[in-house]
Amino acid sequence: MQDGAGGGGGDGNSMHLLLSILADGEEQARRLLGELPPADDEGQLLGRGPAAECCRGVARQLLCTFRKAIAVAKAIEAAGGDSPRSADEGAGAGRDAAQAQERQGQGVCKRRKGLPRWTEKFRIPDDANLEYTPDDGFSWRKYGQKDILGAKFPRGYYRCTYRNAQGCAATRQVQRSDADLAVFDVTYQGAHTCLQAQRRSAAPPPPPAAVAAHDVQRSPPALPDPDMQLLENFRNGLKVETDGLPPPPPPFHGHGTTAFSFAYAAAGAAGYSPAESGGQRLLQGGGCFAPASFSSPAATTSAGPGYFAVSAAHCTLGTHDSPELAEVVSAATASDPAGFDYSLYQYHGLQQHDQYAHLLPFPFDPPSSSHGQHRDA
DNA sequence: CAAATTTGACCTGC
DNA sequence: GCAGGTCAAATTTG
Numbered sequence: 001m002q003d004g005a006g007g008g009g010g011d012g013n014s015m016h017l018l019l020s021i022l023a024d025g026e027e028q029a030r031r032l033l034g035e036l037p038p039a040d041d042e043g044q045l046l047g048r049g050p051a052a053e054c055c056r057g058v059a060r061q062l063l064c065t066f067r068k069a070i071a072v073a074k075a076i077e078a079a080g081g082d083s084p085r086s087a088d089e090g091a092g093a094g095r096d097a098a099q100a101q102e103r104q105g106q107g108v109c110k111r112r113k114g115l116p117r118w119t120e121k122f123r124i125p126d127d128a129n130l131e132y133t134p135d136d137g138f139s140w141r142k143y144g145q146k147d148i149l150g151a152k153f154p155r156g157y158y159r160c161t162y163r164n165a166q167g168c169a170a171t172r173q174v175q176r177s178d179a180d181l182a183v184f185d186v187t188y189q190g191a192h193t194c195l196q197a198q199r200r201s202a203a204p205p206p207p208p209a210a211v212a213a214h215d216v217q218r219s220p221p222a223l224p225d226p227d228m229q230l231l232e233n234f235r236n237g238l239k240v241e242t243d244g245l246p247p248p249p250p251p252f253h254g255h256g257t258t259a260f261s262f263a264y265a266a267a268g269a270a271g272y273s274p275a276e277s278g279g280q281r282l283l284q285g286g287g288c289f290a291p292a293s294f295s296s297p298a299a300t301t302s303a304g305p306g307y308f309a310v311s312a313a314h315c316t317l318g319t320h321d322s323p324e325l326a327e328v329v330s331a332a333t334a335s336d337p338a339g340f341d342y343s344l345y346q347y348h349g350l351q352q353h354d355q356y357a358h359l360l361p362f363p364f365d366p367p368s369s370s371h372g373q374h375r376d377a
Numbered sequence: 378c379a380a381a382t383t384t385g386a387c388c389t390g391c
Numbered sequence: 392g393c394a395g396g397t398c399a400a401a402t403t404t405g
Contacts, residue, residue, distance in 0.1 A: 142381075142383085143382090143399095144383090144396070146394090146395065155396095157396070161380095171396095173396090379405095380403100380405085381403080381405095383400100383403085386397100386398080389397095390393105390395090390396100391395105
């Protein structure tokens with residue numbers, strides 16, 4: 001991974017470009033926040049009410065996310081191209097656990113080879129009890145628990161409930177953050193090949209009105225709504241950890257829009273289909289990725305309804321080689337190739353960084369471009 | 378009674 | 392040898 005496409009973040013031009021884009025995004029986020037009227041400004045359209053609060057929350061989070069991303073990018077640059085790491089580590093939150101995870105992560109890749117690996121941060125509701133565990137909609141069976149050096153809380157080991165019945169190799173590790181009890185680091189390994197993933201892929205998109213009508217700031221939906229989850233995801237911050245991969249395409253492109261293509265790919269490997277319209281809509285609209293369909297009838301995870309907050313999609317592909325990235329992206333496209341929106345990849349800036357285009361398992365030649373830039377595969 | 382969870386032992390990589 | 396990850400028997404739960 002360090003070799004090949006861009007040298008694992010060590011490419012000075014790519015990093016400068018990334019920093020430039022991030023700085024641009026930060027500036028736009030700052031402007032957005034500045035242009036939003038204060039909460040007590042009754043004269044403004046968005047001055048009050050849940051919608052205004054939501055916008056301010058998103059804007060603040062966006063700004064925070066950009067700053068984290070910039071810090072991480074600078075750290076990578078200063079380190080001479082070492083694997084990018086969690087933005088939270090740089091920001092100080094959950095540092096002990098993250099460092100423990102980092103140590104582990106470096107070793108784990110060699111322990112379990114061949115399967116893509118990535119980590120998400122889950123935030124549970126503040127009023128959740130201590131036994132609350134993150135629910136991603138899949139059905140998991142716990143097979144072990146281990147005290148981890150340097151971590152206050154034990155790590156839980158889960159595998160897909162249908163491992164035996166359907167040969168699904170997906171596993172996940174759940175560890176509560178030391179710094180924030182409401183935050184869980186959930187490391188996934190392997191894509192779901194069971195029917196859960198297929199059901200999710202086949203699930204119909206939710207009505208678009210669901211996003212605007214819901215107060216995402218305060219109350220998580222009783223029934224997981226993909227769009228709400230995307231918003232919540234956005235609100236809780238993001239990080240993309242390539243963990244030794246070639247640097248991802250710059251996630252920001254165009255006029256103040258954002259997208260996280262690696263999170264996209266990683267989530268696809270978890271069984272989430274990029275063809276799901278909820279994901280597409282919000283990706284294109286400035287959001288990020290989150291599970292787009294929580295309709296698994298088999299879900300028996302311990303978290304009850306009301307949960308949701310994916311705060312990160314920090315993608316860690318296991319063995320650092322581009323073929324595995326292709327595998328992940330392939331998984332993302334496999335469920336519905338016809339519905340895959342190739343323009344997203346262009347939208348994510350790929351057309352500007354064609355050194356990444358070869359990582360895709362399909363010829364990168366988007367049928368059309370609404371952004372006026374198009375590259376040849 | 379079947380399925381899920383717990384937990385100590387064992388395996389693997391560094 | 393240490394620490395993370397997995398196995399599998401025992402136990403719990405519905």
